[in-house]
Amino acid sequence: MVSARTILGAIVGLAALTTAAPAPGPEPIAAPEPVAAPEPITPPLVGEPKEATPHTIEARRTWAGGVDMNQQCAWQYGDTFFATQPFWPYGDAYTWACATYGQAVYYSVDVGAYCRRRYGGNAYADPQGGGAYDWGCYFP
Known part of the structure; x- marks a missing residue:
C-alpha cells in the first residue's frame, strides 16, 4: 500500500512541474525604421522653358514616317533576315529581333x-505608345 506521504510528495512534485517558469520565446522583431515621404513633384511653370527638356523636344518634333522592321533587318544583316518578336512580352516595342531561317539565333534591330x-x-526613332507597331521616325 502507498502511504499518504508518498502521494503527497508526488502531488507537490507535479505542482512544481506545472508552475515552472515558461521557456523563453523567440526574440521580438524590431519595428522597421520609418521611411521619409517622397518629394512632391512640382509642375512646370507655364510659358517658354529656359532650356530644352525631353518634353520640349518631343513637342517640337516633326513626323518623318513609319518604320519597316523587316526592311531594317535586311539592311542590317542581309536579305535573308526578317523581323520577329520571339521574346515575352509579345507586342512590346522593345522585343523586336532579326532572324533568318534555319538558325535559332536572334539579333538586335x-x-x-x-x-x-x-x-x-538627323531622323530618330521613337516607340511612341510602347507597342510593337507604335514605332515612328521623327525629325528634331
Whole structure:
C-alpha cells in the first residue's frame, strides 16, 4: 500500500512541474525604421522653358514616317533576315529581333539606323505608345 506521504510528495512534485517558469520565446522583431515621404513633384511653370527638356523636344518634333522592321533587318544583316518578336512580352516595342531561317539565333534591330537611312541623317526613332507597331521616325 502507498502511504499518504508518498502521494503527497508526488502531488507537490507535479505542482512544481506545472508552475515552472515558461521557456523563453523567440526574440521580438524590431519595428522597421520609418521611411521619409517622397518629394512632391512640382509642375512646370507655364510659358517658354529656359532650356530644352525631353518634353520640349518631343513637342517640337516633326513626323518623318513609319518604320519597316523587316526592311531594317535586311539592311542590317542581309536579305535573308526578317523581323520577329520571339521574346515575352509579345507586342512590346522593345522585343523586336532579326532572324533568318534555319538558325535559332536572334539579333538586335537598330531602329534609329532605319530612320536615319530612310529619312535622313538627323531622323530618330521613337516607340511612341510602347507597342510593337507604335514605332515612328521623327525629325528634331
